[in-house]
Amino acid sequence: MKRKNNDTGRARNALHAVREFARFLASEMKPKGKIGTPFNVITGTIIVVGIALIAIRFYLGLGAVTNLSQDYPWGILKGFNLFVGVAFAGGAYVLTFVVYIMKLKKYEPIVRVTVLNGFLAYVFYAGALLLELGRPWNVVNPIIGNSFGFSSVLFLIAWHFLLYIICEFIEFSPAVAEWLNWEKARRVVEKMTMVTVIFGITLSTLHQSGLGALFLLAPAKIHPLWYSNYIPVLFFVSSIFAGLSMVIIESTFTHKVFHDKIGNTLRASHDDILLGLAKGCIGALFAYLFLKVIEMVHGGHWDLLATPMGYWYLVEVVGFVVLPIFLFGAAIRRRSVRLVQFTSFFTALGVILNRLNVSVIAFKWYAPVRYYPSWIEIWVTLAVISMELWVFRWVINRMPVFTEHPKAAKEEIIPVAEVVRWKASAS
Amino acid sequence: MSVNRRDFLKLAGVTGCSLLAGAPRRSEAAMASTEFYGMLVDTTKCIGCRSCEEACNEQNGLPKPEVPFSSDSVFEQKRDTSPGAFTVLNRYPNAKNPGSPVFVRRQCLHCCQPACASACLTKAMEKTLEGPVIYHKDRCMGCRYCMIACPHNIPKFEYESAFPYIRKCIFCYDRLKAGGRPACVDACPENASLFGTRRDLLEIARTRIYENPDKYVHHIYGEHEVGGSGTMYLSAVPFEKLGLRTDLGTTPYPEHTSGFLYGVPLVFVLWPSLLIGLNYLAENGNKGKNHEEEE
Ligand code: SF4
Ligand code: SF4
Ligand code: SF4
Numbered sequence: 001m002k003r004k005n006n007d008t009g010r011a012r013n014a015l016h017a018v019r020e021f022a023r024f025l026a027s028e029m030k031p032k033g034k035i036g037t038p039f040n041v042i043t044g045t046i047i048v049v050g051i052a053l054i055a056i057r058f059y060l061g062l063g064a065v066t067n068l069s070q071d072y073p074w075g076i077l078k079g080f081n082l083f084v085g086v087a088f089a090g091g092a093y094v095l096t097f098v099v100y101i102m103k104l105k106k107y108e109p110i111v112r113v114t115v116l117n118g119f120l121a122y123v124f125y126a127g128a129l130l131l132e133l134g135r136p137w138n139v140v141n142p143i144i145g146n147s148f149g150f151s152s153v154l155f156l157i158a159w160h161f162l163l164y165i166i167c168e169f170i171e172f173s174p175a176v177a178e179w180l181n182w183e184k185a186r187r188v189v190e191k192m193t194m195v196t197v198i199f200g201i202t203l204s205t206l207h208q209s210g211l212g213a214l215f216l217l218a219p220a221k222i223h224p225l226w227y228s229n230y231i232p233v234l235f236f237v238s239s240i241f242a243g244l245s246m247v248i249i250e251s252t253f254t255h256k257v258f259h260d261k262i263g264n265t266l267r268a269s270h271d272d273i274l275l276g277l278a279k280g281c282i283g284a285l286f287a288y289l290f291l292k293v294i295e296m297v298h299g300g301h302w303d304l305l306a307t308p309m310g311y312w313y314l315v316e317v318v319g320f321v322v323l324p325i326f327l328f329g330a331a332i333r334r335r336s337v338r339l340v341q342f343t344s345f346f347t348a349l350g351v352i353l354n355r356l357n358v359s360v361i362a363f364k365w366y367a368p369v370r371y372y373p374s375w376i377e378i379w380v381t382l383a384v385i386s387m388e389l390w391v392f393r394w395v396i397n398r399m400p401v402f403t404e405h406p407k408a409a410k411e412e413i414i415p416v417a418e419v420v421r422w423k424a425s426a427s
Numbered sequence: 428m429s430v431n432r433r434d435f436l437k438l439a440g441v442t443g444c445s446l447l448a449g450a451p452r453r454s455e456a457a458m459a460s461t462e463f464y465g466m467l468v469d470t471t472k473c474i475g476c477r478s479c480e481e482a483c484n485e486q487n488g489l490p491k492p493e494v495p496f497s498s499d500s501v502f503e504q505k506r507d508t509s510p511g512a513f514t515v516l517n518r519y520p521n522a523k524n525p526g527s528p529v530f531v532r533r534q535c536l537h538c539c540q541p542a543c544a545s546a547c548l549t550k551a552m553e554k555t556l557e558g559p560v561i562y563h564k565d566r567c568m569g570c571r572y573c574m575i576a577c578p579h580n581i582p583k584f585e586y587e588s589a590f591p592y593i594r595k596c597i598f599c600y601d602r603l604k605a606g607g608r609p610a611c612v613d614a615c616p617e618n619a620s621l622f623g624t625r626r627d628l629l630e631i632a633r634t635r636i637y638e639n640p641d642k643y644v645h646h647i648y649g650e651h652e653v654g655g656s657g658t659m660y661l662s663a664v665p666f667e668k669l670g671l672r673t674d675l676g677t678t679p680y681p682e683h684t685s686g687f688l689y690g691v692p693l694v695f696v697l698w699p700s701l702l703i704g705l706n707y708l709a710e711n712g713n714k715g716k717n718h719e720e721e722e
Contacts, residue, residue, distance in 0.1 A: 063586030070507065070583050073571035101702050103709040134569020134584060134591040138549065147550040147566045153684050154572050155548035156691060194706075202698040206691055213687040217546055217576040220675050232687055 032397050043386035050383025053376050054131055062134060065376040071364055072371035076356070077132040080381055083211055083355035085125035087235070088348070090243030091250075092118025092168060093204035094280070100197045107273060109266035112175055112401045113254065114247050117392070119168040124388040126161050131380065153213045160207035167200035179399040209236040215358055223362035225304055225313045228295045231358070237291060240284035242351040244277050245344035252341045254396070262402045271337050278340045281347060282328045289321050309365055316357060320350025463539075464558040464603060465625040465657030466612060467632055468532055470669065471642065472619035475502070475516060475530035482614030483514045483534075486599060505670065508533055510585045513596040514611055519669050529662065531669045532611075532620070535560060535581045535596040536649055537657030539625075542680035546576035551593070558625065558657045559598030567593055578653050578675050598657070625657060632661055654679025 057065045095114045130136040142158045149155040177186035212235030324347045331339035481496040490511045502518035514534035541560045544552040551567035573582045585591035599609040608622040636643045648666045649659035667673045
């Protein structure tokens with residue numbers, strides 16, 4: 001009898017807790033800060049119209065909204081969202097490597113935000129990829145279906161994306177647990193960090209290079225200056241400096257926008273961190289340039305350099321690989337954070353250029369009718385980026401992202417009142 | 428431009444896994460099979476009647492074209508296959524004999540080691556034991572990687588549909604399994620398209636070249652191109668003048684990515700152990716530093 005009472009009591013408590021939790025979540029869903037800011041209005045419009053365009057795409061088919069054709073089956077929805085987006089998300093695996101494997105404590109303050117960025121990039125760009133598939137409901141086939149295309153690089157990438165998103169979520173989840181004040185859960189996921197980091201880096205190596213390996217199957221369609229056996233390695237190495245420059249760019253913005261969220265340690269070491277990241281960029285850029293030279297010697301396409309495509313190739317390599325090396329070098333010598341930030345923009349631009357070159361511009365460079373994106377494709381791309389920014393802001397405003405230590409996090413970041421409120425309502 | 432084994436080893440050396448790299452296995456068993464059917468298109472016999480186009484259209488229930496099959500006007504322009512036409516005939520000038528232009532069919536070549544099938548991540552494109560490369564529409568997710576991969580630009584996508592499929596010639600697989608021949612072969616009044624096992628067709632092709640050395644170009648298109656294909660061509664005019672790419676090489680396309688794919692398990696074994704090792708070193712290094720600092 002007594003026991004039964006206990007049980008119903010427990011059940012009632014549990015129910016109560018769940019209801020309170022839902023209320024807490026609901027309150028957290030509300031936007032913080034002003035709503036009618038220019039940023040909100042602009043990105044909001046982009047998102048709303050973007051969703052309408054996506055609806056049209058599903059109603060009328062891809063042909064109605066894109067400039068894709070039988071000659072150009074992949075456009076910027078793949079070229080930009082997938083190849084560029086994933087390269088930029090590379091910062092996460094590089095930084096987890098540096099911090100968790102190499103134990104360079106200096107970079108710890110920015111690990112969380114970088115992992116968050118990587119995670120969101122994968123979620124949103126993989127999401128954008130679904131829009132671009134002709135039959136997106138069949139996307140589960142390579143995961144659960146009876147039809148495993150083991151011989152396909154794309155199969156590998158699909159699996160890796162799935163696993164990597166899970167890895168990054170686990171890596172980020174201590175922040176979620178802190179936000180919810182779930183101490184036990186935090187300890188559990190924290191213990192998993194090392195395993196997920198190792199697994200995550202391995203997966204990243206493979207799918208970053210895998211994205212390049214996709215194009216190994218199109219030797220006769222990609223301009224010889226861009227096609228080589230090194231594409232996978234080139235994609236991998238460039239994802240390192242792509243990721244690092246993205247981290248620098250992103251921290252430039254977040255430092256302005258989320259100034260009040262940033263912990264003291266990070267504020268103090270921020271410049272040092274950026275200069276350190278710049279050094280990493282130089283290293284990777286050098287390796288990349290080295291590979292490019294070997295590729296050139298190996299391929300022996302010197303004569304092609306004196307063609308229009310060759311000039312374009314030189315713009316990419318000299319303008320966006322060699323020049324950034326010098327600029328980063330100068331920035332480090334002068335300890336100029338500004339120049340580091342500027343050069344990162346430049347480097348990121350170069351990565352965009354390179355990915356679009358391989359996937360769109362050097363692809364069927366001989367075709368009489370070239371592909372260029374429709375305004376709808378560009379709009380949808382912007383909408384995806386806007387959505388990501390919104391979610392990013394939502395998380396930053398609520399979870400302890402910019403801190404290096406959970407203890408410090410609670411003292412510094414979460415307003416005490418909020419923690420107490422949630423605790424009080426839970427009990 | 429091809430990734431041969433030497434190149435792969437070089438590449439593997441760069442990534443530091445040359446030691447364990449295995450030799451790529453080739454699916455040559457499929458090629459050696461006697462039941463491997465194909466088609467031989469002798470362009471010197473084709474009169475451009477478009478019977479094959481019409482038969483294919485009917486066989487596959489494709490939409491009727493605007494210009495009727497009896498019309499010659501379509502030859503004014505070069506046409507490509509489309510979601511509504513799995514085979515099209517194009518007319519090319521004949522330098523040797525200006526009075527009789529050359530007609531060339533364009534359709535899936537049913538490669539011996541097809542790029543499309545090796546690209547497909549859901550096995551929607553499948554190389555059958557009999558030879559044809561068929562398509563399982565229920566598996567396809569419309570990623571269009573097969574279109575990127577196919578060296579002959581054959582798979583076509585239904586861009587205008589909300590429920591799109593990839594469309595291409597499937598060698599009338601149903602008819603083949605029922606013991607028949609492709610509809611286009613049946614319809615050809617001049618026997619310009621021949622059906623048979625790949626082995627027999629090669630023999631016929633070689634014999635024709637041997638018996639008429641002046642008539643034919645001494646090359647069977649599809650014998651070796653991208654590892655060989657089920658559909659092969661004979662011609663009196665150099666093949667590059669007939670819209671067929673002759674710069675594709677003889678490497679079967681799946682081999683371009685097999686090097687990378689064989690590297691995957693290596694990375695899965697090597698990376699974690701390397702990372703754990705590095706982590707151990709870094710941790711010990713830090714400890715040492717800390718000790719020094721304490722002292
Ligand atoms: S020609 Fe293209 S579609 Fe046909 S089997 Fe070969 S790769 Fe596949
Ligand atoms: S579009 Fe369909 S058939 Fe082609 S590779 Fe993708 S899943 Fe396979
Ligand atoms: S084999 Fe069948 S599907 Fe292919 S072109 Fe001939 S009739 Fe059409």
